[in-house]
Amino acid sequence: MNLTMRHFPAKEALIESGASRLSSKIVQFKAQNARNSKAIVKVCNAEMGDFTPRDAVSRYSQSFPKQNGMVLVLVLWMIIILTVLAASFTLSSRTENLQSRLEFETTRARYAAEAGLNRAVYELRNPDPQNRWVADGRPYRMDLDGIEVEIRITDESGKININNANVELLKGLFASVGMNEEDAAALMDAMGDWIDGDDATRPLGAEDDDYEAAGYPYGAKDAPFDTVQELQQVMGMTYDIYRQIEPAITVYSRNAGINLATAPLEALRAMPDISEEDARAFIEQRQQAEYGEPLPVLPNGMSAVARGGGLAYSVRSKATLPNGHVAELDATIRLGGTLQGKPFQVMRWRDNEHL
Numbered sequence: 454m455n456l457t458m459r460h461f462p463a464k465e466a467l468i469e470s471g472a473s474r475l476s477s478k479i480v481q482f483k484a485q486n487a488r489n490s491k492a493i494v495k496v497c498n499a500e501m502g503d504f505t506p507r508d509a510v511s512r513y514s515q516s517f518p519k520q521n522g523m524v525l526v527l528v529l530w531m532i533i534i535l536t537v538l539a540a541s542f543t544l545s546s547r548t549e550n551l552q553s554r555l556e557f558e559t560t561r562a563r564y565a566a567e568a569g570l571n572r573a574v575y576e577l578r579n580p581d582p583q584n585r586w587v588a589d590g591r592p593y594r595m596d597l598d599g600i601e602v603e604i605r606i607t608d609e610s611g612k613i614n615i616n617n618a619n620v621e622l623l624k625g626l627f628a629s630v631g632m633n634e635e636d637a638a639a640l641m642d643a644m645g646d647w648i649d650g651d652d653a654t655r656p657l658g659a660e661d662d663d664y665e666a667a668g669y670p671y672g673a674k675d676a677p678f679d680t681v682q683e684l685q686q687v688m689g690m691t692y693d694i695y696r697q698i699e700p701a702i703t704v705y706s707r708n709a710g711i712n713l714a715t716a717p718l719e720a721l722r723a724m725p726d727i728s729e730e731d732a733r734a735f736i737e738q739r740q741q742a743e744y745g746e747p748l749p750v751l752p753n754g755m756s757a758v759a760r761g762g763g764l765a766y767s768v769r770s771k772a773t774l775p776n777g778h779v780a781e782l783d784a785t786i787r788l789g790g791t792l793q794g795k796p797f798q799v800m801r802w803r804d805n806e807h808l
């Protein structure tokens with residue numbers, strides 16, 4: 454019985470032995486668990502260095518200190534500055550574009566007007582008198598690649614020659630622009646002194662001494678006018694008067710009177726007993742008269758004999774682009790070939806004088 458009991462331990466002993474082994478396993482498991490935890494930490498440290506969540510918070514605070522919206526203000530200022538720069542570049546580019554466009558349009562209009570002058574010369578030399586353009590100031594029009602060109606030609610023989618015009622015509626000319634008789638008489642005497650070769654002053658005129666006394670840096674020319682602009686240098690002539698009579702005067706006519714077949718309004722109304730209405734009505738009838746038909750008669754009984762025959766002409770050519778851009782030239786020319794092979798000679802040239 455005892456032997457059997459030795460070979461087969463008691464129940465309590467078995468329980469004690471099992472508990473002991475279990476306790477030992479638990480201790481081993483805890484130890485293993487602790488080693489595993491340390492190993493994981495070592496692996497993490499190896500991959501991330503010593504960086505910990507606390508470090509992350511610390512580094513964020515260092516990188517982005519308390520800025521109170523400064524970044525936003527800086528960004529806004531930069532946006533404003535860049536916007537202003539971009540706007541100024543755009544404006545500058547737009548202005549340059551407009552300038553080049555304007556220059557291009559001006560050049561186009563200018564050369565179209567010049568084409569009008571060449572057309573006028575061609576038409577004045579037309580051998581067919583029925584189709585030849587009439588140099589009495591009537592408008593002729595042509596279309597040049599969409600540009601409308603209006604051409605008016607005036608034979609200089611229809612204008613008042615300031616070198617040899619008769620006194621009545623000059624008086625009427627100055628009166629037609631509102632000049633009183635006394636001023637007109639003084640101006641006519643001064644014109645006479647300007648042209649004549651002597652130094653004897655006319656009653657109301659002006660010779661060298663008078664110009665000097667009045668402070669002019671020059672004296673009387675003592676020679677005929679070479680250009681109509683020269684008239685502005687004569688004592689007593691004002692720019693306002695000159696501008697008004699300028700369409701009526703010339704230095705290229707050989708007559709003391711005017712050719713009624715081509716005379717402009719400003720010259721016709723200078724004639725004695727001819728009002729502005731008379732002159733306008735006469736011009737209208739003159740333009741309606743066909744080639745070969747008799748020309749109209751003025752209220753004073755005077756009438757034109759024949760058209761044409763002139764050598765010097767004033768041509769006014771005005772070009773209008775489809776966009777409304779306008780260029781005009783006003784040239785006085787003499788027909789006849791030049792040494793350079795041109796069919797006419799330019800004696801006076803003005804651009805955009807009347808615009």
Ligand SMILES: [Ca+2]
Pocket residue numbers: 645646647648649650651652653660673674675
């Ligand atoms: Ca003189």
